[in-house]
Amino acid sequence: MKKMFTSLRNLSKKKVFAIIAVVILIGGIAVYKLTRSKTPTVSYQTATVEKGDLIVTTSATGTISSGNSTDITTKANGVVNKVYVSNGDKVTKGQKIADLTLDEYGTERQASAYSAYIDAKVAVKTAVAAKDEADIQMWTDRQAIFTAIDNIDYKNDNAINPATKKDYTDSEKMIIDKTLAKNQKVLQA
16 A cells, blocks of 8 residues: 555656546446436335225326317308318218308409319310321321332333323422422421
8 A cells, every 4th residue: 555655656746636536437437326226116005995985086297189180271262151060070082061152252263263274174175186187297298208209119110100101301300309308308397
């Protein structure tokens, strides 16, 4: 022990304070671990059995919330004439829950929405008709190319023009060749 104090005297003051601080820290942790309780203790109160009325009260605090509810809102303005469901009733999609007579603003909004719906239906029909017309034109242009290719093949294999029953003129040959190029450009456009 004496030897330990002698060696402590030889150390600097900073080292001595550091060693003392570590010893105090280790001691504090040991005291904390020993004094803290591992598990909360449950206390029971017992009584002897007696004949009579049993009165038990329980109190608790907390928050109560509903798990399966949904707020129902509408942008319709007007007067509710009749309600078909009660608070707490379970409703399903599409079920009628109330009758509503729209006010002037609600009626205007309903008319505007219906007008937009009709305009959209007309736009769809117009688009379908335009697509059908474009398909017909594409097939017509495609057939014109096949006809022009057939005319060129016939011209190259035969010297006689079947329409005039005479030899092809240079002008007729040029028209047949240019017709194919023209029809190909139309189809690509």
